Amino acid sequence: MAGQSAAIIESKDAYFSYSGDGEPSPALSGINFSVKRGEYVALIGPNGSGKTTLLKLFNALLIPSNGEVLVKGISTTEEDKLPEVRRSCGMIFQNPDNQLVATTVEEDLAFGLENLALPVSVIRKRVKATAALLGLEMLLKQPPHLLSGGEKQRVAIAGVLAMEPDCILMDEPTAMLDPAGRHSVLNTVHALNRNRGIAVIHVTHFPEEAALAGRVLALNEGRVVADGAAKKVLTDLDLLHKIGLQGTTAGELAALLRLGGCPLPSHILNNRELVDNICTLAQNN
Amino acid sequence: MARSITMGQYIPGVSIIHQLNPRFKLLTLVLILALLFLLETFGALVVSLGMALALFAMAGVPFKYLLRGLRPVLYISIFALIIYFFFTSGGVVLFRIGFLTVESEGGEQGIFIIARLVVLVLFSLLVTLTTTPLSLTHGMAYFLSPLQRLGLPTEEVAMIMAVALRFIPTLMEESQRLMRAQLARGADFETGSIFKRARNLVPLIVPLFVSAFRRADELAIAMEARGFRIGAKRTRMQDDLITFKDWAALVITLALIVLVLIFNL
DSSP states (O other), X not given: OXXXXXXXXXXXXXXXXXXTSOOSSOSEEEEEEEEETTOEEEEEOOTTSSHHHHHHHHTTSSOOXXXXXXXXXXXXXXXXXXXXHHHHEEEEOSOGGGSOOSSSHHHHHHHHHHHTTOOHHHHHHHHHHHHHHTTOGGGTTSOGGGSOHHHHHXXXXXXXXXXXXXXXXXXXXXXXXXXXXXXXXXXXXXXXXXXXXXXXXXXXXXXXXHHTSSEEEEEETTEEEEEEEHHHHTTOHHHXXXXXXXXXXXXXXXXXXXHTTOOOOTTOOSHHHHHHHXXXXXXXX | OGGGOOOTTOOOOOSHHHHSOHHHHHHHHHHHHHHHHHOXXXXXXXXXXXXXXXXXXXXXXXXXXXXXXXXXXXXHHHHHHXXXXXXXXXXXXXXXXXXXXXXXXXXXXXXXXXXXXXXHHHHHHHHHXXXXXXXXXHHHHHHHGGGGGGTOOHHHHHHHHHHHHHHHHHHHHHHHHHHHHHHHTTOOSSSSOHHHHHHHTHHHHHHHHHHHHHHHHHHHHXXXXXXXXXXXXXXXSTTOOOXXXXXXXXXXXXXXXXXXXXXXO
């Protein structure tokens, strides 16, 4: 497929500091990385490591104080291309209550499209199609305050999706949800990534969520400290512990078992792998 | 709790009157109000009253809402009636109280004015009961949009109204939650003098404001992230549809005005 390897987002030696914070060190220093079409990147790091700041650079909510961020080759400093940048990279926030704008789900899905000043017939068509895709048809006439947290987040995703983005930026979208809501939101996003080739950058505190991503980027004190396959980054427990993070439960457990003398491999990431390995060990003994 | 909050006076429905474009509804209402001031005979007023009631029946609005809406008119009517009875001269003297006389002209005029007021309120009620506050806001913003040339931010004001309407239930829920939290800490909102009770509300109002400001901040960022920019051109999905029904309503109203003018009704 043409453009399969093209970079959606490129960050070239980007620096950012919040002015007037009285903070001596910048929030981000020298970030170099790019996200290709269709990639799923989990962004991990302790509190204050610059995850949210980085995400906001990609949506042009913040402009790098040094260096450059390109979205589909457009620099985020180009004021007149801002609508295209925001259409191309939609953003989902943590609090489901504070990102739905309109009085009904239907109008909220239309909000971004209205901002693009699209013709009404196009807006109606896209709202309908997006709602059908995410199974939200039954909720179209509902006011947001009657929805569950998971439903609100899915409406927010639909609002971004209606704009036909190339990339979805998510800032801890599941942090305020119950397990069922988390599950449905993650399923929705992974399906969009798989079936429609939409790139995802997912900021998360849950190692289990990061483990589902193809690629994991770890930030600490505004710098990239690890960038690679989930299997590689999330099993490097020494590094994770050094910056105050944890591996997945299965990974941590496997490490403890190894310490106790159990010969488990070091690449275990999820429960399934742990169970399989232990069963193999038990059968061999 | 939040489920029971009704917004404005709107009564949901699917009638033709509900479906009319709010811009046309407002325009037609203004024309009808003008028409009512053109009327000169009791007969024409009775006909328009009948029309108003017929439209209510069409909209399927329960009768009690109509009476509730008319209640404030009652006091004005009594006041107006007294003024007209005693201070308008002409016609036959009906009766005399001391130096005040009630003459037939005054009585007739008073009743006519009140009848007109009632019909006028009924038509206005019909619009507010069948249109969501949001649609009404956007309808009005449309007619005020020429003021944008004078630098008045009519679009932005409509957006502010829309967002405020969206957040009323959310903030209500929040205040309930805060109230419970403060009650759990031993707060007392129900006893004491009115001043004491007002003072006791402070620990409720302060966090509510703090959280409202935080929400506003987050929402502004979320809106910006979705491409909202002040002053940028936008379209609107809702209320943009103008159908045959809208034109029909307008044409019928205009025809009525012409009829009244020709026959001097």
